[in-house]
Structure formats: structure tokens, C-alpha cells
Amino acid sequence: MGKTAKRKTSSSSAAPRKKAKTEHLSVDDLPWKVVSHKQEAGLHTALEGVMELEEVDGVEVVYEETEAGKVAKFNVCTHFAAAGLANLNSVQVVENAPHGRGAAKDSLHGPSTVSESETEEDVEDGFDSKSLLPNWHGFSLHSRLLRSLHSQGFTTPTPIQSRALPAASKGKDVVGVAETGSGKTLAYGLPILNCLLNEVSASKKLREPQTRRPVRALILAPTRELAFQVSSHLNTCLNFMDALTVAVKQEDVESTDVLKAQDPKEDSDWKKLRKGKGKSNTIARAGTSVPPRSRRPPPVSVAAIVGGMSAQKQRRILSRGIDVLVATPGRLWDILQEVDDTLASQIKQLRFLVLDEADRMIETGHFAELENILRLTLRQAKEDEIEPDSHSETVESPLEENTEDPADNLQTFVYSATLSKDLQRNLRKRSRPQTRRKSKAASTLDDLLLRLDFRDAEPEIVDLSPEGGVVSTLTESQIGCLSGDKDAYLYYFLLRYPGRSLVFLSSIDGIRRLVPLLELLGLKAFPLHSQLEQRQRLKNLDRFKSVPNAILLATDIAARGLDIPSVDHVIHYQIPRSADVYVHRNGRTARAMRSGFSLLMCAPDERRIVKALLGSLGRQQEDIPEMSVELYLLDKLKARIQLARQIDSTQHKIKKQNHENNWLRQAAESMEIELDSDLAPSSDDEDRRGVPSKRQTKNLAAKTNALKEELRVLLAQPLIARGVSTRYITSGSKPIVDNIIAGENHETMVGLPKSVAVSDVAPAKRKKSTKQEEYEEWTGFDAGAQT
Numbered sequence: 196m197g198k199t200a201k202r203k204t205s206s207s208s209a210a211p212r213k214k215a216k217t218e219h220l221s222v223d224d225l226p227w228k229v230v231s232h233k234q235e236a237g238l239h240t241a242l243e244g245v246m247e248l249e250e251v252d253g254v255e256v257v258y259e260e261t262e263a264g265k266v267a268k269f270n271v272c273t274h275f276a277a278a279g280l281a282n283l284n285s286v287q288v289v290e291n292a293p294h295g296r297g298a299a300k301d302s303l304h305g306p307s308t309v310s311e312s313e314t315e316e317d318v319e320d321g322f323d324s325k326s327l328l329p330n331w332h333g334f335s336l337h338s339r340l341l342r343s344l345h346s347q348g349f350t351t352p353t354p355i356q357s358r359a360l361p362a363a364s365k366g367k368d369v370v371g372v373a374e375t376g377s378g379k380t381l382a383y384g385l386p387i388l389n390c391l392l393n394e395v396s397a398s399k400k401l402r403e404p405q406t407r408r409p410v411r412a413l414i415l416a417p418t419r420e421l422a423f424q425v426s427s428h429l430n431t432c433l434n435f436m437d438a439l440t441v442a443v444k445q446e447d448v449e450s451t452d453v454l455k456a457q458d459p460k461e462d463s464d465w466k467k468l469r470k471g472k473g474k475s476n477t478i479a480r481a482g483t484s485v486p487p488r489s490r491r492p493p494p495v496s497v498a499a500i501v502g503g504m505s506a507q508k509q510r511r512i513l514s515r516g517i518d519v520l521v522a523t524p525g526r527l528w529d530i531l532q533e534v535d536d537t538l539a540s541q542i543k544q545l546r547f548l549v550l551d552e553a554d555r556m557i558e559t560g561h562f563a564e565l566e567n568i569l570r571l572t573l574r575q576a577k578e579d580e581i582e583p584d585s586h587s588e589t590v591e592s593p594l595e596e597n598t599e600d601p602a603d604n605l606q607t608f609v610y611s612a613t614l615s616k617d618l619q620r621n622l623r624k625r626s627r628p629q630t631r632r633k634s635k636a637a638s639t640l641d642d643l644l645l646r647l648d649f650r651d652a653e654p655e656i657v658d659l660s661p662e663g664g665v666v667s668t669l670t671e672s673q674i675g676c677l678s679g680d681k682d683a684y685l686y687y688f689l690l691r692y693p694g695r696s697l698v699f700l701s702s703i704d705g706i707r708r709l710v711p712l713l714e715l716l717g718l719k720a721f722p723l724h725s726q727l728e729q730r731q732r733l734k735n736l737d738r739f740k741s742v743p744n745a746i747l748l749a750t751d752i753a754a755r756g757l758d759i760p761s762v763d764h765v766i767h768y769q770i771p772r773s774a775d776v777y778v779h780r781n782g783r784t785a786r787a788m789r790s791g792f793s794l795l796m797c798a799p800d801e802r803r804i805v806k807a808l809l810g811s812l813g814r815q816q817e818d819i820p821e822m823s824v825e826l827y828l829l830d831k832l833k834a835r836i837q838l839a840r841q842i843d844s845t846q847h848k849i850k851k852q853n854h855e856n857n858w859l860r861q862a863a864e865s866m867e868i869e870l871d872s873d874l875a876p877s878s879d880d881e882d883r884r885g886v887p888s889k890r891q892t893k894n895l896a897a898k899t900n901a902l903k904e905e906l907r908v909l910l911a912q913p914l915i916a917r918g919v920s921t922r923y924i925t926s927g928s929k930p931i932v933d934n935i936i937a938g939e940n941h942e943t944m945v946g947l948p949k950s951v952a953v954s955d956v957a958p959a960k961r962k963k964s965t966k967q968e969e970y971e972e973w974t975g976f977d978a979g980a981q982t
């Protein structure tokens with residue numbers, strides 16, 4: 196990155212290869228591909244909610260002086276087709292590729308395929324995977340994947356990846372259970388990408404640019420954010436940046452008026468892109484409303500289709516052809532019902548089916564949709580066996596009956612951090628040959644999984660879940676307090692331990708109340724819940740990720756799967772409704788062997804539920820250490836909170852009054868009537884018929900301003916801990932001189948040392964399990980390889 200077109204071109208010419216031929220193409224004819232956003236749940240911060248970006252490799256931009264000014268021309272170096280980027284320009288037909296279980300095994304392990312990809316790409320690029328990634332060597336991954344793993348610093352497979360990959364490559368169905376943040380996405384994603392890439396490499400025939408490719412893999416995820424994240428994570432593995440990429444300075448791209456003038460419809464997209472100036476030097480553009488005329492397909496394409504996305508965008512994605520479709524069940528079922536019979540028939544012929552966070556999907560009210568989608572993947576004989584479910588309202592399928600058996604090549608992967616032991620036992624039993632489902636399933640999830648048509652007689656069950664659901668790098672803590680004091684304790688924690696904090700609430704109303712409160716107190720808080728527009732949800736996630744010391748107030752839509760880098764604290768402001776939710780919420784921190792911290796706020800009336808919840812994890816509430824709090828400071832914070840609540844309440848009243856006044860006026864205007872003087876808001880002090888007068892609104896505004904001023908003064912006052920003398924820093928029961936000299940004085944709480952939350956709780960007295968020791972051997976990111 197960071198190289199100009201000139202430097203890149205010369206560096207690539209150092210490799211022993213054919214002389215470069217260039218072909219002039221228009222901007223739309225370039226081989227654009229969708230940009231993935233490494234390890235991010237949503238989208239790039241600078242893109243502010245833009246749904247998709249595209250980029251192009253192997254293109255040289257040259258500028259020609261013309262009478263009209265500087266003109267940009269795009270030269271595609273055709274030798275890229277012969278080298279490592281062959282796949283961009285010459286994608287091959289999948290129909291000719293090996294199919295089926297045995298074929299999958301071959302394509303993952305077959306010596307000819309692997310060596311072919313190594314000679315084509317590794318040797319030419321000088322990428323020596325054997326010495327650079329010795330720990331991945333035994334998995335025979337496609338060189339494109341290896342290079343991506345290397346560029347991401349993933350030098351060693353995580354334990355779940357080490358266990359799942361060999362099973363998947365043997366063509367087995369896999370049920371994987373492993374702790375949060377342990378790399379489950381790649382545990383199922385790598386085998387899929389590997390198989391599809393090898394199919395492309397093995398096939399000799401070129402794929403036509405405009406051919407709609409059949410969906411080969413379907414990944415179902417419970418939430419939109421998770422679906423985007425999975426798709427982005429897999430795209431990162433496909434679209435690594437290698438030395439051959441010809442990068443262009445973004446500034447150069449921007450300076451080309453001609454470029455912008457080429458397609459006026461794209462102008463706004465380019466403008467959006469410019470906000471990300473300097474972040475990427477590869478030519479990139481935001482997803483356009485009109486598909487480029489002859490864009491060539493990437494070797495394997497991954498895309499997400501979720502609710503909240505426009506039907507037009509959805510159609511465009513599907514018409515491009517997707518190999519790996521990541522979807523939420525609700526939206527996918529809508530498409531299957533309303534739009535797309537082709538897609539339904541492709542789902543009947545899937546090569547891979549993944550249920551990510553399977554246990555959550557049945558909770559989100561998507562059970563019926565999920566069941567209907569899964570029904571499409573059943574073999575005919577099995578479909579006959581399964582009786583309609585009594586407890587789910589099955590949506591009538593408009594699709595024709597599944598009349599023919601799909602090829603017997605479907606591989607199914609089911610992953611979660613929380614699949615009960617009972618369920619795993621049931622799956623084992625179920626995997627034995629049986630003619631008819633006789634026994635009643637123990638739970639909805641059991642039922643759902645029992646409905647899966649594993650082609651494998653014995654699915655591989657890999658259970659690496661830690662005892663009690665606690666990740667070894669997580670420090671848990673709790674605070675016992677009255678419900679009414681939770682705001683003050685939360686505020687205390689956020690001030691005392693700055694960092695990125697994810698606060699979970701069970702109710703949207705609670706989030707709506709807390710966000711303005713924290714904002715008034717000078718903290719950066721963003722909401723995330725299902726009643727926000729999708730665009731706003733992604734935007735808030737991105738803001739949370741980019742602003743240091745930000746706070747995300749979220750419902751449990753953020754509890755599962757979201758991989759937000761560096762969440763320092765997870766706070767359970769309202770207790771989770773189940774043990775699984777507790778585990779998954781905690782899993783947003785302490786990911787990939789990083790340390791993390793969780794705080795459970797427990798009111799007296801919640802203790803009973805917490806006890807039961809922890810009991811089901813085989814734990815006791817007493818196992819979780821209490822967090823120490825400076826009560827003296829807490830009282831001072833309560834005064835601030837009281838004031839902030841008053842301001843919020845008066846602001847709310849003003850808003851309501853304005854709304855009522857406006858509503859009345861607008862209603863009268865739309866009916867073309869004059870408002871009765873009794874009803875018209877007047878400047879009189881009389882509030883007739885409940886409609887606020889202007890004077891009342893004015894008074895409230897004045898009151899709010901006065902309260903705001905009071906709060907401003909209070910916030911400006913230092914918070915001084917008990918026993919601290921700011922005048923005589925060497926005296927008092929807590930002399931602060933040493934901390935000041937050492938630069939360890941807390942920024943906002945004078946007299947307290949700077950410290951991390953972990954250091955203010957007693958270490959947990961947990962015994963490590965063998966599984967935890969296994970995880971500790973895997974040290975997560977290779978720090979040296981990180982950029």
C-alpha cells in the first residue's frame with residue numbers, strides 16, 4: 196500500500212514474467228470486485244453507511260494531456276491474467292469442476308490441484324507458504340487463501356480451525372462449538388472458499404462474464420450485522436492485496452474530472468468515496484445504482500443479502516451471480532417467495548449449507564422461515580419423513596414441491612459458541628440411520644437441527660466450548676446495586692475506566708433514555724437496536740469502532756457474533772435473559788486471545804434470576820468477584836445525573852409541545868380550515884384544552900438553559916476522591932504527589948490512580964480446564980505480522 200502506479204509497475208516487472216501487454220478499457224469495463232472490510236462488523240467508518248465499495252487490481256492509470264485538460268486512461272496489464280491475478284480476468288466455469296463429496300475431497304486435498312495452484316501463484320509471486328506459514332501447511336489450502344491469512348497475520352489456525360478443517364476437507368458435515376471470538380467464521384469459511392477456489396483453478400474453461408453463477412454455499416446468520424460481517428470476513432480472505440496490485444494514489448483519481456464526468460450517476464458515489472481519502476490507495480468506487488457494462492466476475496464471489504436492503508440492490512447482487520450467499524432467514528425467504536424461483540432451485544443443489552449461531556436463529560422469530568429454507572435442502576425421501584411441526588407456524592411455500600433429489604453432495608456446517616451437550620448427544624443419536632423421526636425433540640433448537648438433512652451418517656461434532664462458558668482471557672465482575680442507582684454506577688465505571696464499552700440493555704426504551712443522558716454528561720454514546728434504520732445501525736457501529744472511549748448502548752442484536760476490534764468492556768446494565776445470552780454478550784470482548792472485561796449490574800430483585808442463569812452454566816454468583824467502587828465519588832456523580840435527568844425531561848417536554856403545536860397546525864392546514872382560537876397556540880398563559888401555549892414552551896426552554904448551565908459548571912469541577920488535598924498534594928490521607936510525578940493520576944478523578952478495570956477486581960477462583968489450556972497455547976494474533 197502507499198505506492199504510486201509507477202513504483203508498483205516497476206516492482207512487478209522484477210518478477211520473471213512475460214512482457215506486459217496493456218489494453219485500454221473504460222472505467223466500467225474494468226474488472227471491479229467488491230471490497231471487503233477486514234475484521235469489521237459493518238463498513239468503513241469513512242464511508243458512513245455506504246453499503247458496498249468496489250475496487251480493481253492490476254490497472255495502471257495514465258494521464259494524457261488533451262485540449263480538454265488532463266484525461267485519465269486505464270490500462271489493464273494483460274500479463275496479470277497469466278500470473279497471480281488470472282482469476283480476475285479469466286474465471287472458469289464451475290460446471291466443469293469436480294462435484295460431490297469425493298470430488299470435494301479431491302479438490303481440497305488432491306495433489307494435482309494443490310500443486311497446480313502453488314506453481315501458478317506461489318512460485319511466480321515468490322510466496323513461500325511452507326516457510327511463512329508452517330502451521331497452515333498441513334491443511335492444503337489454496338495459495339490465495341494462504342496469502343490472505345499471511346497478510347492478516349493469522350500465522351496459526353485457532354483450535355476450532357485446526358479441528359474443523361481436516362474434517363470438512365474429508366467431506367464431513369461438522370457441528371462446531373467453540374468459545375466466542377475463537378475464529379469459527381473461518382473454521383467453516385476456509386473449507387468453503389478452498390473448495391470453490393480449487394474448483395475454479397482445476398477447471399480449464401473460462402467463465403462468461405455475464406453468466407449468472409449458481410449459489411454454491413448458503414450461510415444463514417441471525418442478524419444483518421453478522422451477515423455483513425461474515426461476508427466481509429470471507430471477502431477479505433479472497434481479496435488479499437499482493438505485490439502485483441497496481442495501486443493509484445487516491446488524490447490522482449480525484450483530480451481527474453474526466454473520470455467523474457464519465458458517468459454522472461456515479462458522481463455521488465465518488466463523492467462518498469472521497470471521504471475515505473488517503474485510507475486506500477487502490478482504485479475503488481462505491482456501489483453504483485447501474486451495473487457496469489461488462490464487469491468480469493471474481494473467481495469466487497461472496498455477498499450478503501439482508502433485511503433493510505433495497506429490492507433493487509438485492510436483485511443486482513443476485514444477478515451478478517454469487518457463489519457464497521450470506522443471508523438472514525427472513526429476507527432470504529421473502530426473496531424465495533416473491534422473486535426468485537431460480538434461487539430456490541439453486542438452494543436445492545447447494546454444495547455447502549452453514550447455520551451460524553444456529554441457536555440464536557430460532558429465537559429471532561425466524562423459525563418458520565428458516566425451516567422453510569431448510570426444507571428446500573432436504574432430499575425427497577427425507578422430506579416425506581418429516582412431519583409438519585406442531586409448534587411452529589409454518590409459512591405456506593409458494594414454491595413447487597421438491598420433486599427431485601438434489602445431488603447428494605451437500606455439506607452442512609452448524610456453528611455456535613453455545614450448543615448444549617444434550618443437543619450434541621441428540622445429534623449423535625440422530626446421525627445413526629433411522630427411518631422415521633419418532634422421539635420428540637427436547638427443544639426448538641433440537642427440533643430444528645434434527646430437521647437438517649445431514650448427508651453424513653456421522654457428522655463430526657467438535658466441542659471446544661470452555662467450562663461455564665467463560666473465555667480464559669475474560670475477567671468477569673459484578674456490582675450489586677439498586678435499579679435506580681444503575682445510571683450512577685454506569686457513569687462511574689465509564690469515567691473511571693475509559694475505553695471502548697459495549698453496554699447491553701434488554702429494552703429499547705432503556706437505550707432511548709440512556710443515550711441522551713450520557714451525551715448530556717459529555718460522553719460519546721451511540722444506540723444500536725432493531726428500531727433503527729439499517730443504515731443508521733451500521734453507521735453507529737462504525738462510529739463506535741472509530742471513536743476512542745466510545746460507548747455503544749445495544750440490545751441483544753449486538754450480542755452474537757459481532758467482531759468489533761478492541762472492545763475493552765462489556766457491561767450488562769440489564770441482566771441477560773439466559774445463560775447463552777450472558778456468554779455471547781461477554782464474547783464481544785476478550786476475542787482472539789485478547790484480554791477483556793465484563794461487568795454484571797445486578798439489582799436485589801435480579802439476584803434470583805442471575806443465580807439460576809449462572810447455575811445452568813454450572814457456576815455460582817459468588818464466583819464472580821465484586822468490583823470496588825469509590826462510594827464518595829459515586830455520590831458526587833449522582834448530583835450530575837440528577838441534573839442531566841431534569842434537563843432531559845424538560846427537553847422532552849419542549850419537543851412534545853412543539854410536536855403537538857405543529858401537529859395541530861399541520862392538520863388544520865391540510866384540511867384547509869382555520870384553527871379555533873381556543874385551540875390555536877397563543878402567547879397567552881392559558882393552556883386551553885391541553886394545548887401548550889407559546890409562553891409555556893418559552894418558559895420551559897429558559898428553564899432548560901438554566902439547568903444546562905448548572906450542569907456545565909458541575910462538569911467543570913474536578914472530582915476529588917475522599918482524603919485528597921489538592922492544595923497540599925503531599926498531605927491528606929491520600930497524598931497524590933507520587934501519582935502526579937509518575938503521570939499516573941486519573942484524568943477526571945483526582946486522587947485515584949489511572950488503572951484498568953481488571954486491576955480493581957479480585958482474580959476469579961476458577962480452575963482451568965484442559966480445553967482452556969489448549970486455547971492458551973494458541974496465542975491469537977501474531978503481533979509481529981500485524982501492520
Ligand SMILES: Nc1ncnc2c1ncn2[C@@H]1O[C@H](COP(=O)(O)OP(=O)(O)OP(=O)(O)O)[C@@H](O)[C@H]1O
Pocket residue numbers: 234348349350351352353356373374375376377378379380381611612755756757758782783786787975976977
Ligand atoms: N487463525 C487465526 N489467527 C488469528 N486471528 C484469527 C484467526 N482466525 C480468525 N481470527 C480472528 O479472530 C477474531 C474472531 O473470529 P470470529 O469472528 O470468527 O470468531 P467466532 O468464534 O465466530 O466468535 P463468535 O462466537 O463471537 O461469533 C476475528 O477478528 C478474526 O479475524
